[in-house]
Amino acid sequence: MKDLRTLLPAILFILGLASAMAQSQTCESKNGTSCDECxxxxxxxxxxxxxxxxxxxxxxxxxxxxxxxxxxxxxxLCWMNFQILIITLSVVGGAIILGLIICMFCCCKCENFGSNRFEAKMDRQANKRKNKQEERQSEMKERHEEIRKKYGLSGQNPYSKFA
Structure with missing residues (x-):
């Protein structure tokens, strides 16, 4: 079992080396043939x-x-030369990079816009709560004034000097 573990990688290495050598020989052996054949x-x-x-x-x-x-x-491919390939890959790569940059810029801007919108909404809700609280306090003061007038306590509070 142990011999098989060491023998198998050696056989695979030799076969890979042999196929690489065979492929390199086949390229030069196809001189004078067609592009498709090469x-x-x-x-x-x-x-x-x-x-x-x-x-x-x-x-x-x-x-x-x-x-x-x-x-x-x-x-x-026989119909595409290296110059066209390089130019095409450069344009496609540039377009992908540019698209990623624009997408990241839009996402960051939209995220900031969303957080600004969220903060504005929270501010509006806080102002609304504050206004309601002020209305309740003024209503409470009016009720207290009515009660004081009803019972004749509209004058100065005698206990105000202790507060």
Whole structure:
């Protein structure tokens, strides 16, 4: 059981290495064929000017001009060159970033607007409660005045000097 655990990763590594070597050999072996034939392998790059199938230079993100000019390099699709691909991806990436920035700006602004609106609502409710309380106090004072007049206590309160 322990031997199988060590043997299986070794076999998988050897098979992966062999398939990588086979793929790199297949790109150069398809020189002189068509673009479609070359690009069936994902690791291959087709150059229109030299009509050659090259293993994609993975050490650099874009193929260097010495290998094939960007305008003539094809990878993945025969009808799309690297310049169009770069421009398209840049525009789409910029649009996504711009959309995210606008969305974040709108969300923050709407959030602040919502909190301002909430604070204004709370202020209105507090003012309404304060006004009702003042009305109740004035009504209470009027009732007390009526009671004092009724019982003849409208004069100065004799106990006010102790308060």
């Amino acid at each position: 690009l069936k392998n994902v690791s291959c790059l087709w150059c229109i000017t030299s009509k050659s199938c090259i293993t994609y230079p993975v050490k650099s993100i874009l193929p260097p001009h010495s290998v094939c000019p960007l305008n003539d390099a094809r990878w993945g």
